[in-house]
Amino acid sequence: MTRSSVIAVANQKGGVGKTTTAINLGACLGELGLGVLLVDLDPQANVTASLGFDKRSGKPSIYEALLADVDLDGILIDTGRPGLWLAPSSIRLAGAELELMEMGSREHQLRRLLKGTAKTFDLVIIDCPPSLGMLTVNALTTAEGIVVPIQCEYLALEGLAQLANTIGMIVETLNSSLRIIGIVPTMYDARTNLSPQVVDQVRQHFPSLLFRTKIPRSIRLSEAPSYGQTIVEYDARSAGAVAYRQLAKELADRLKLQVG
Ligand code: ATP
Ligand code: MG
Numbered sequence: 001m002t003r004s005s006v007i008a009v010a011n012q013k014g015g016v017g018k019t020t021t022a023i024n025l026g027a028c029l030g031e032l033g034l035g036v037l038l039v040d041l042d043p044q045a046n047v048t049a050s051l052g053f054d055k056r057s058g059k060p061s062i063y064e065a066l067l068a069d070v071d072l073d074g075i076l077i078d079t080g081r082p083g084l085w086l087a088p089s090s091i092r093l094a095g096a097e098l099e100l101m102e103m104g105s106r107e108h109q110l111r112r113l114l115k116g117t118a119k120t121f122d123l124v125i126i127d128c129p130p131s132l133g134m135l136t137v138n139a140l141t142t143a144e145g146i147v148v149p150i151q152c153e154y155l156a157l158e159g160l161a162q163l164a165n166t167i168g169m170i171v172e173t174l175n176s177s178l179r180i181i182g183i184v185p186t187m188y189d190a191r192t193n194l195s196p197q198v199v200d201q202v203r204q205h206f207p208s209l210l211f212r213t214k215i216p217r218s219i220r221l222s223e224a225p226s227y228g229q230t231i232v233e234y235d236a237r238s239a240g241a242v243a244y245r246q247l248a249k250e251l252a253d254r255l256k257l258q259v260g
Helices: 018-031 046-050 062-067 091-101 106-115 134-142 158-173 194-205 219-227 239-255
Strands: 005-009 036-040 084-087 123-127 145-151 179-186
Touching: 005 018, 005 134, 005 239, 018 036, 018 046, 018 084, 018 123, 018 145, 018 179, 018 219, 018 239, 036 046, 046 219, 062 091, 062 106, 091 106, 091 134, 106 134, 134 158, 145 158, 179 194, 179 239, 219 239
Parallel strands: 005 123, 005 145, 036 084, 036 123, 145 179
Antiparallel strands: none
């Protein structure tokens, strides 16, 4: 695969909106005419399940591609949405953290896989698990940049220092071009005092990194996965769909991707 942008959606804090952001950014960028590959690098396989695919199907997944010599083209699924492809996860990926530790060039397995595909994508989006283990290290070794979702709640910024440390370590050793592309506030609720406060804090500490778009807290966003749908399929006019469309355009701008 040549000349794709590769981004990781990462934050070691759990439940902050990484998967929701990866899926809906992918769907919205696909709508804009880009070829997008979503890589589900989380043993929870939430991207895979949320798009309506079975994480227990037994079909080859990113686990077999990382650890059992299956090439990426052997696992890719056309999701049936415009421009959107999936490298699915499976429950077997839970064993990968330990198995990767025992491998040579263990940090580079994902990068190797992406190089080996015959397909061309404009953008690869990797959904990371809520940890800074070997799977996330593989994602950060491969990506040119990170999108960091921050949930608008108390202590939201606490984990950022730890993430920044990890990024610093990766930049020094494995991937000198890694950077944070942007920080996106999620589950924003304008009726509370806390949401605007969290956004202000992020703005103070990382003025150039904060995306203009805030993702609102929205029941529709949390319902869509149970129907195996993206937000643009489930409720194209909802506030969540509008926000993710806007975020997709902002991201495309920052990555200098040409969209229709
Ligand atoms: P994990 O760390 O477990 O992988 P995550 O960071 O990927 O979690 P999500 O799975 O995207 O987070 O979101 C956590 C929960 O919050 C899910 O139930 C999701 O549907 C819900 N959720 C995500 N974003 C929003 C939102 N903007 N409004 C309301 N609910 C949301
Ligand atoms: Mg997730």
